Amino acid sequence: MESWGNGSDRIGEDASTLPAAFVARMKEMLGDELPAFLAALSGRSTALRVNPLRLSADRFEEIAPFDREHLAYPSGAYLVPAEERPGRHPYHAAGLYYIQDPGAMVVGALAGARPGERVLDLSAAPGGKTTLMAGMMDGAGVLVANDVVRSRAAQLAGNLERCGVTNAIVTVESVARLVSRFGAWFDRVLVDAPCSGESMFAKSEAARTEWTPDVVLGCARRQMDLLLAAGDLVRPGGVLVYSTCTFSREENEDVVEDFLARRPDFSPEALPFVAGASPAGGPVLSEALSDPDGETEDLQHSAEASSSFAAYRLWPHHMPGAGHFVAALRRVEGMESRLPEPRSKGSPEISLRSFRAFFQSTWPDATIPGRIEARGSTLFAVPSGVPDVGGLNVLRPGVELGTIHGDRFEPAHSLALAIPPEQAASRIDLPLESPDVLRYLTGHTIEAEGPPGWWPVTVDGFALGWGKRVGSTIKNHYPKGLRWPS
Ligand SMILES: C[S@@+](CC[C@H](N)C(=O)[O-])C[C@H]1O[C@@H](n2cnc3c(N)ncnc32)[C@H](O)[C@@H]1O
Incomplete structure (x- = not known):
C-alpha cells in the first residue's frame, strides 16, 4: 500500500x-x-445476501453455516470470511444466497423495485442487482433483464434460475431496439452502466492496466448515450436509476447533470437514507430534496433520514464495499407514452398433454408460473404481463419448463428450481450433512427408496435439481455445466 x-x-x-x-x-x-x-x-471483502425467494433472513440465521457479520443495509446481508468459500456450498447451489459486493447490494436495494412493477435492468449481467430486485418484487410484476453481451446474458440467466426467479425474461439487445419495441413502458429502469471500473482495481489487474484518463472519457460518452436512450424506456412518472462502480466525476455526477440538462422531462428523485453514503453533488443533484409524497422510506430509522438526496457516493473508506455511485431520476407525468398491450400468443400448437400430466403429478396443487409458450419442442412459462417481444433477441422468455419428446415430457433444470419443493408430491431430500449431497452435486447417482420417476432433489428442503428414480437408484440430472469437480 x-x-x-x-x-x-x-x-x-x-x-x-x-x-x-x-x-x-x-x-x-x-x-x-x-x-x-x-x-x-486495496481490501477485498466477501459478502452475501439472503435470497428472500428461498427463505427469510430469520430462517437463514437459524441455519447459516458460516461465521458472519451483519451488514447494516440491506437486511439479510452479511460479511463472510473468504475462507468459508460460500460459493462452494450446497446452499449456494440451491440459491439460498447471492455473493455480492456490499456496495452493489446497496445500489440494487436503492433501485427500489416493488411487487407488481414493470422493471428493466438494462445492463444486468451477471445479475447481482437483477436477483436482488427480483427478491424485492417477490415474483409479482415483470422484470426484463438485458445485457448486450450474449455470454454474459447466459450467466445472468443461470443466476436467475439458481435463485428461483419466475417473473423475469432475459434479452440480448441494444437499448435502441428495446426502445423501438417497448417504448416508455417501464415503471423503473436501472442503468448499471459499463464503466472504467476504478473500484475494481484491487480485484482486477485488467481494470488497473487498461485505465487511462482517455478511457474514463470514452466511458462517460458511452454512458451518456446509454442513459439518454434509456430515458425513453421509462413511463411518465417512472424512475430511472443510474449507477457505476467507478469514482471519476466524468462518469458519475457529470453524466447525470448533463442528462438532466438535456432531458427536462426528468428531475432528481429522493433516495432513501443510507448510513455512511455521501450525498453526491453537482448544481442540480446535490440539493437536498424534500419528500412531498412521503414515499421515501426511512430505511434505517435514523433522524438523518429527514434529508433526502438524489445521488450518493458509496466510498469504500466510509462503508463496506468496493465503491459505487448511484442516482435516481423521475420522469415527469403528463406525457403520452406507447404502452404495448400484453398479448398472449395463445396455446402453443404442440400438445401439452404430457407436460400437464407431469406437472400435475409432481406438484398437484402448484400453479404454472406464467403462460405457456413453445419454442420448437421446448416449453417456457412466460411471466404474465410480458408483452409480445417478437423480433427481439430473447435468451430466456421466462422459466424453461422442459421439452416434449413425442408423448413424453422431460423437465428442465429451471423447473425444479422454480416451484417450491414443499409443494411436490414426493422429493428426494438430503440433509446437509449427508455425503449424498456432494455425490449429487458432482454428478453421481445416489440410492434412495421411493416412488419411481422424476422428483426434485433437495438439500434440507431447498431444491437443487432433478433426480430420476429407477428402482432405488436416483439417476443424476444435475446439469453437467453446473457440476462440482469430483
Ligand atoms: C457493471 S456491469 C453490470 C453488473 C450487473 N448490473 C450486476 O449487478 O451484476 C455492466 C454490464 O453492461 C453490459 N453492457 C455494456 N454495454 C452495454 C449496452 N450498450 N447495453 C446493455 N448492456 C451493456 C456489459 O456487458 C456488462 O455486463
Missing part, C-alpha cells in the same frame, strides 16, 4: 500498482482522505 502514490507513471511495480494519474485525481477529489481511501480500495 505504501508504494501507491509515488509519482511515476504506474505506482509500484507489482500487481497491486495503481495508475499515477488515477491517484492524483483521487487526491484532488479526496484531499486528506486519500490514504484511508487507498487502504480501503
Whole structure:
C-alpha cells in the first residue's frame, strides 16, 4: 500500500500498482482522505445476501453455516470470511444466497423495485442487482433483464434460475431496439452502466492496466448515450436509476447533470437514507430534496433520514464495499407514452398433454408460473404481463419448463428450481450433512427408496435439481455445466 502514490507513471511495480494519474485525481477529489481511501480500495471483502425467494433472513440465521457479520443495509446481508468459500456450498447451489459486493447490494436495494412493477435492468449481467430486485418484487410484476453481451446474458440467466426467479425474461439487445419495441413502458429502469471500473482495481489487474484518463472519457460518452436512450424506456412518472462502480466525476455526477440538462422531462428523485453514503453533488443533484409524497422510506430509522438526496457516493473508506455511485431520476407525468398491450400468443400448437400430466403429478396443487409458450419442442412459462417481444433477441422468455419428446415430457433444470419443493408430491431430500449431497452435486447417482420417476432433489428442503428414480437408484440430472469437480 505504501508504494501507491509515488509519482511515476504506474505506482509500484507489482500487481497491486495503481495508475499515477488515477491517484492524483483521487487526491484532488479526496484531499486528506486519500490514504484511508487507498487502504480501503486495496481490501477485498466477501459478502452475501439472503435470497428472500428461498427463505427469510430469520430462517437463514437459524441455519447459516458460516461465521458472519451483519451488514447494516440491506437486511439479510452479511460479511463472510473468504475462507468459508460460500460459493462452494450446497446452499449456494440451491440459491439460498447471492455473493455480492456490499456496495452493489446497496445500489440494487436503492433501485427500489416493488411487487407488481414493470422493471428493466438494462445492463444486468451477471445479475447481482437483477436477483436482488427480483427478491424485492417477490415474483409479482415483470422484470426484463438485458445485457448486450450474449455470454454474459447466459450467466445472468443461470443466476436467475439458481435463485428461483419466475417473473423475469432475459434479452440480448441494444437499448435502441428495446426502445423501438417497448417504448416508455417501464415503471423503473436501472442503468448499471459499463464503466472504467476504478473500484475494481484491487480485484482486477485488467481494470488497473487498461485505465487511462482517455478511457474514463470514452466511458462517460458511452454512458451518456446509454442513459439518454434509456430515458425513453421509462413511463411518465417512472424512475430511472443510474449507477457505476467507478469514482471519476466524468462518469458519475457529470453524466447525470448533463442528462438532466438535456432531458427536462426528468428531475432528481429522493433516495432513501443510507448510513455512511455521501450525498453526491453537482448544481442540480446535490440539493437536498424534500419528500412531498412521503414515499421515501426511512430505511434505517435514523433522524438523518429527514434529508433526502438524489445521488450518493458509496466510498469504500466510509462503508463496506468496493465503491459505487448511484442516482435516481423521475420522469415527469403528463406525457403520452406507447404502452404495448400484453398479448398472449395463445396455446402453443404442440400438445401439452404430457407436460400437464407431469406437472400435475409432481406438484398437484402448484400453479404454472406464467403462460405457456413453445419454442420448437421446448416449453417456457412466460411471466404474465410480458408483452409480445417478437423480433427481439430473447435468451430466456421466462422459466424453461422442459421439452416434449413425442408423448413424453422431460423437465428442465429451471423447473425444479422454480416451484417450491414443499409443494411436490414426493422429493428426494438430503440433509446437509449427508455425503449424498456432494455425490449429487458432482454428478453421481445416489440410492434412495421411493416412488419411481422424476422428483426434485433437495438439500434440507431447498431444491437443487432433478433426480430420476429407477428402482432405488436416483439417476443424476444435475446439469453437467453446473457440476462440482469430483
Ligand atoms: C457493471 S456491469 C453490470 C453488473 C450487473 N448490473 C450486476 O449487478 O451484476 C455492466 C454490464 O453492461 C453490459 N453492457 C455494456 N454495454 C452495454 C449496452 N450498450 N447495453 C446493455 N448492456 C451493456 C456489459 O456487458 C456488462 O455486463
